[in-house]
Amino acid sequence: MTATSAGSGPGAIARPSSAARTRARSRRKATPSWVKSVLMWTSIAAIVLFCLFPIYWIVNTSLKAGADLSRGALWPDNPTLRNYRSVLNDGDFLLALRNSAIVATTTTVLSLFVGSFAAYALARLRFPRKALLLGIVLSISTFPVIAIAAPLFKLWTDIGLYDAEYGLGLIIPNLVFTLPLTIFILTSFFREIPRELEEAALVDGATRVQSFTKVVLPLAAPGLVTAALLVFFAAWNEFLFAITLTSTPEARTVPAAIAFFTGSVKFEAPLGTISAASVIVMVPLVVLVLVFQKRIVAGLTAGAVKG
Amino acid sequence: MTSITPTQATVPPRPKRSGGGSFGRSDRRLAGILLSPALALIALVAAYPIFYAIWLSLNEYSVRVPGLQRFAGADNYREAIGPSFWDAFGNTMLFTGVSVALELVIGLAMAVAMHSAFKGRGLLRATVLVPWATITAVTAITWRSIFEPGLGFAPQVLEKIGIAEDVIWLGENGYAMAVLILADVWKTAPFMALLLLAGLQVIPEDVYEAAKVDGATTWQRFLRITIPLLIPAILVALIFRTLDALRIFDLPKVLTDGSNGTNVLSLLAYQELTDNRLIGLGAALSVLTFVIVMVVSFLYIRFVGGNIKTLAED
Numbered sequence: 001m002t003a004t005s006a007g008s009g010p011g012a013i014a015r016p017s018s019a020a021r022t023r024a025r026s027r028r029k030a031t032p033s034w035v036k037s038v039l040m041w042t043s044i045a046a047i048v049l050f051c052l053f054p055i056y057w058i059v060n061t062s063l064k065a066g067a068d069l070s071r072g073a074l075w076p077d078n079p080t081l082r083n084y085r086s087v088l089n090d091g092d093f094l095l096a097l098r099n100s101a102i103v104a105t106t107t108t109v110l111s112l113f114v115g116s117f118a119a120y121a122l123a124r125l126r127f128p129r130k131a132l133l134l135g136i137v138l139s140i141s142t143f144p145v146i147a148i149a150a151p152l153f154k155l156w157t158d159i160g161l162y163d164a165e166y167g168l169g170l171i172i173p174n175l176v177f178t179l180p181l182t183i184f185i186l187t188s189f190f191r192e193i194p195r196e197l198e199e200a201a202l203v204d205g206a207t208r209v210q211s212f213t214k215v216v217l218p219l220a221a222p223g224l225v226t227a228a229l230l231v232f233f234a235a236w237n238e239f240l241f242a243i244t245l246t247s248t249p250e251a252r253t254v255p256a257a258i259a260f261f262t263g264s265v266k267f268e269a270p271l272g273t274i275s276a277a278s279v280i281v282m283v284p285l286v287v288l289v290l291v292f293q294k295r296i297v298a299g300l301t302a303g304a305v306k307g
Numbered sequence: 308m309t310s311i312t313p314t315q316a317t318v319p320p321r322p323k324r325s326g327g328g329s330f331g332r333s334d335r336r337l338a339g340i341l342l343s344p345a346l347a348l349i350a351l352v353a354a355y356p357i358f359y360a361i362w363l364s365l366n367e368y369s370v371r372v373p374g375l376q377r378f379a380g381a382d383n384y385r386e387a388i389g390p391s392f393w394d395a396f397g398n399t400m401l402f403t404g405v406s407v408a409l410e411l412v413i414g415l416a417m418a419v420a421m422h423s424a425f426k427g428r429g430l431l432r433a434t435v436l437v438p439w440a441t442i443t444a445v446t447a448i449t450w451r452s453i454f455e456p457g458l459g460f461a462p463q464v465l466e467k468i469g470i471a472e473d474v475i476w477l478g479e480n481g482y483a484m485a486v487l488i489l490a491d492v493w494k495t496a497p498f499m500a501l502l503l504l505a506g507l508q509v510i511p512e513d514v515y516e517a518a519k520v521d522g523a524t525t526w527q528r529f530l531r532i533t534i535p536l537l538i539p540a541i542l543v544a545l546i547f548r549t550l551d552a553l554r555i556f557d558l559p560k561v562l563t564d565g566s567n568g569t570n571v572l573s574l575l576a577y578q579e580l581t582d583n584r585l586i587g588l589g590a591a592l593s594v595l596t597f598v599i600v601m602v603v604s605f606l607y608i609r610f611v612g613g614n615i616k617t618l619a620e621d
Contacts, residue, residue, distance in 0.1 A: 051438050069458075115345060121342050146596055173352055183345065240573075282445055
């Protein structure tokens with residue numbers, strides 16, 4: 001707030017606060033409105049182009065085959081679904097989709113289950129060294145994952161979780177970075193719930209567990225959805241564990257499968273098929289984004305605004 | 308868990324709790340129960356492996372005979388801190404510095420544009436989320452195909468304009484790093500934009516109106532109002548992004564596999580661990596990466612530590 005007085009100059013004393021409500025752009029020396037709208041639409045177009053052109057390019061490539069593929073034009077002359085057909089007939093890729101679905105879903109459920117308890121404690125209960133604890137949880141989320149890859153590899157080999165079918169060995173490692181995320185988001189959402197509601201339940205004789213499950217959780221449903229989405233995205237995207245803790249298609253998840261796709265020597269240049277695979281993997285996430293954009297943004301910015 | 312708060316003695320045995328004041332001991336016990344599963348998991352998969360990694364890095368392991376090992380002290384570290392380490396260190400710092408700076412500038416521009424766009428805001432928000440939602444392996448594939456020599460969009464356009472003709476983008480030092488940075492900026496500038504947009508939206512409109520009445524130009528309002536009031540949001544975004552960029556792994560792994568001047572710390576450690584099967588050396592490199600990230604994160608958290616405190620208090 002201090003900065004505003006510096007900018008407002010001598011007239012600051014007579015600042016009419018009621019004038020603020022009139023959002024009129026017709027102040028003196030204001031830029032003409034058509035310039036403004038041209039500027040606005042240009043920048044909107046630039047943003048849309050920047051964000052979506054690469055996506056267009058990969059879709060474009062995925063629809064090409066044969067001569068089209070080796071020309072690199074801005075659109076396919078003879079669009080074909082051949083690449084999609086060959087990807088969907090690729091057993092390894094289907095296994096990867098299956099594994100990713102299992103790993104991401106299980107990680108999400110576990111993360112929310114365990115994380116909501118911890119977040120409730122951090123948001124509501126009074127206990128010593130809370131700030132320190134939250135600091136530790138936060139710093140875990142900044143861990144370079146490579147630091148724990150080698151030990152986990154040895155450990156997982158010893159207890160038989162290395163290369164476990166369905167990617168089951170990836171779920172617990174994923175929790176390392178999804179739990180801090182969950183705890184962080186849910187803590188800020190639980191805080192928003194009025195304490196009085198819960199206290200009223202306690203006065204009426206509910207136990208703390210009941211007040212949590214019957215009052216807090218239902219009210220925090222939007223927060224739970226947000227956290228679930230972000231955790232699901234993170235788990236679906238996870239790469240380092242996926243390539244260090246698995247080695248066969250039966251255990252591999254999508255990101256690992258895509259990374260190794262290029263290596264496989266096939267009859268045709270894999271550019272077309274790998275593009276098709278990329279598009280297939282992208283579709284569910286883009287749909288989720290379109291449906292839940294508000295919830296996702298709420299989660300991404302949780303805590304950031306409080307500053 | 309052992310320290311005693313003054314309120315503890317005043318807690319009545321069981322009956323109805325009154326209002327907000329005194330949850331004392333039951334609070335603490337419940338907190339312990341609720342936190343223990345999360346903490347146990349974090350201890351199992353984060354804390355324990357870190358210590359194990361340190362132990363691994365102090366030993367030497369035979370490549371030929373599995374299980375054969377001997378204590379090597381700091382040997383691995385002495386070997387690790389060589390030319391390839393400094394190379395990866397430099398690349399990581401270059402990547403982090405340039406990509407985070409670009410993301411901040413582009414993200415800020417996007418946030419301001421989104422904030423002033425009254426009509427297409429929902430559409431813009433969805434658009435901007437698409438790169439963020441694209442999985443990193445796919446991002447790498449996409450940008451590789453855009454810069455594919457001869458076939459990609461970028462080399463074709465650049466050749467027409469007459470810039471950087473005959474460059475194999477992913478095959479040359481410097482150029483490969485440029486593509487790596489571009490791909491990262493594409494994926495994460497939108498994330499930055501959303502964080503900053505949230506910051507912009509909490510700046511009260513009155514402040515701008517008042518400045519307008521006083522005759523401040525658009526640019527002055529941006530520099531004197533928007534930026535200072537946005538500083539907290541900018542700092543948070545910078546912390547997130549810097550720590551993320553320092554440990555970058557998947558993007559260079561899929562894009563270039565660390566070749567042509569794009570090898571970064573995490574990737575170097577990974578190569579020693581898996582490709583060369585040098586567990587001790589790889590562990591030493593990953594511990595070094597860990598220490599570097601922790602030092603930066605410690606500095607940041609000290610710098611803006613208030614954030615965590617305000618979240619923990621209230």
